[in-house]
Amino acid sequence: MTDAILVLNAGSSSLKFALYSDIIVGHDEAVMQTPLLRGKIANIGNAAIFSAYDAKGNVVPPQDHMICEPSATHDTLIPALLEWLQNHGGGATIKAAGHRVVHGGRAHAGPARITNTLMAELEDLVPLAPLHQPHNLAAIRHVAAFTPDLPQIACFDTSFHRTQDRLAQIFALPRALTDQGILRYGFHGLSYEYIAGRLPSYLGQHGGGRVIVAHLGNGASMCALKNRQSVATSMGFTALDGLMMGRRCGALDPGVVLHLLEQKRMSPDEITQLLYRESGLLGVSGISNDMASLEASTAPEAREAIELFCYRAACELAALCAAIGGLDAIVFTAGIGEKSALVRSMIIDRLAWMGVALDPTANEGNQTRINSDASKIVVLVIPTDEESVIARATRQLLHVGNATPAH
Incomplete structure (x- = not known):
């Protein structure tokens, strides 16, 4: 039986997912091993299309009800996916779930363990990322409902940009508004983190x-x-x-x-x-x-x-x-x-x-x-791989505890 990390990357019309073995391979943290399973539900809201592949690249078939309904939404597909993973995860036991969350605000310069307090904080950021944040948070809630005791980790697209100096982050607005958090946050940080980790190889x-x-x-x-x-x-x-x-x-x-x-x-x-x-x-x-x-x-x-x-x-x-x-x-x-x-x-x-x-x-x-x-x-x-970044961060937080926990 393999211990695994589930990764969910919920977009406005798609849901990427992957299962990674919760085993450290060597000492190279810049590269995650090949996932046990990887897939995507695309075209959500307009006859969803399901695809999944095992570690060898072989097609893994979906359950019919996951793709037959043209009206299927994130709210119906995520629970169906979680049920499907129980039967098609190759015997893997999911030990934690890692999620892409587009906006983490100023408070998070790294991944964070999900709590009720953190969820409320992230809800307040929905107006700043209306196409993605609601779906990111919905995936977290569905996992919590399906497996209440499963540890969940949020990995933020904004975190990677917190290394920028102040001039790169502020607008020419009254200082009081800047102090309230009207700043340049930046996004796509998980993609940039992956590319940054690969640059020495290239x-x-x-x-x-x-x-x-x-x-x-x-x-x-x-x-x-x-x-x-x-x-x-x-x-x-x-x-x-x-x-x-x-x-x-x-x-x-x-x-x-x-x-x-x-x-x-x-x-x-x-x-x-x-x-x-x-x-x-x-x-x-x-x-x-x-x-x-x-x-x-x-x-x-x-x-x-x-x-x-x-x-x-x-x-x-x-x-x-x-x-x-x-x-x-x-x-x-x-x-x-x-x-x-x-x-x-x-x-x-x-x-x-x-x-x-x-x-x-x-x-x-x-x-x-x-x-x-x-x-x-x-x-x-260079092809990007946000899911591997999420898996690595989730694994590190679980075993090393080096990410900032929620308040």
């Missing part, structure tokens, strides 16, 4: 140099690293800031919001819907928020959306160089960053003045190192 002694990681997916951001720590990032108080995304607008003149309120007479709820769900690639193209669909389209609106996405990404990347005093390497990761040769090429082409250039063959082949021999800057494609 860059050797230069792994601690000046690196910008581009996490490009339906949600998109960038992070400037030095000594493998976050120095600056594109997202801010909420996950709405920075880069253009699948449905989110990214950086926006605050005057536009005032105009929508005062002149267009839009309500706060209508503006929230507009900025979080109707903008970005979907809004500009009028076609889709999916980059692959836009690349396949011949519509000029689709091309304009792609071009704007890449223009904004190139501008943000160049700006982040100032925070770390130059640039030694660029890392593309996440769905678009790992799979779209076109997007990578269009971003790097705008940065040619920096001395960076791609090897077209390597880029088209989605190889790991895609810069040309003449490039002054290394360009890498």
Whole structure:
């Protein structure tokens, strides 16, 4: 019987899950072992699609009722998944559950054991991450209802950015508002933590140099690293800031919001819907928020959306160089960053003045190192793995107790 750690990563329309053996393999904490089981429920809210694979990559079949109902939601699928894991976990005994929680506020610079007090604290942060935080917390509640005594650990996307100095975190607002917590928090921290841990494997002694990681997916951001720590990032108080995304607008003149309120007479709820769900690639193209669909389209609106996405990404990347005093390497990761040769090429082409250039063959082949021999800057494609970061943190907290417990 194998002791295991369950990892749940609940998104707005998906639920990633994995089972990791609760056994330390060697002394390399930068890399987790292959999970015993890994899968995803995608397209939640519109006929959910289930997929799961064992450690050898073999398909593990779902229970029919998990995927048959077009109206299935997180609230119906999470309990079904937990029941399914009991029967398909390869005899593993789940000893703890680790969760991705998007917003941890100022209080947490590392993972935390989940308590009622912590849950109340995280509920207060829901307005700052409305697309993700409610689902993150719902997964925690469902696990608690299914197995009340199971230890649960929250791993925060914001924690990785707490290494930033004060100037990188504050807005030019009255000091009283800053003191109340209106700050740049940054997100996608679990992804950045994974990439930071892998940099020495790809860059050797230069792994601690000046690196910008581009996490490009339906949600998109960038992070400037030095000594493998976050120095600056594109997202801010909420996950709405920075880069253009699948449905989110990214950086926006605050005057536009005032105009929508005062002149267009839009309500706060209508503006929230507009900025979080109707903008970005979907809004500009009028076609889709999916980059692959836009690349396949011949519509000029689709091309304009792609071009704007890449223009904004190139501008943000160049700006982040100032925070770390130059640039030694660029890392593309996440769905678009790992799979779209076109997007990578269009971003790097705008940065040619920096001395960076791609090897077209390597880029088209989605190889790991895609810069040309003449490039002054290394360009890498590294698949991210947030689940392994959560599993490692959960295991460490359980056995070492080195993460900050909840109040």
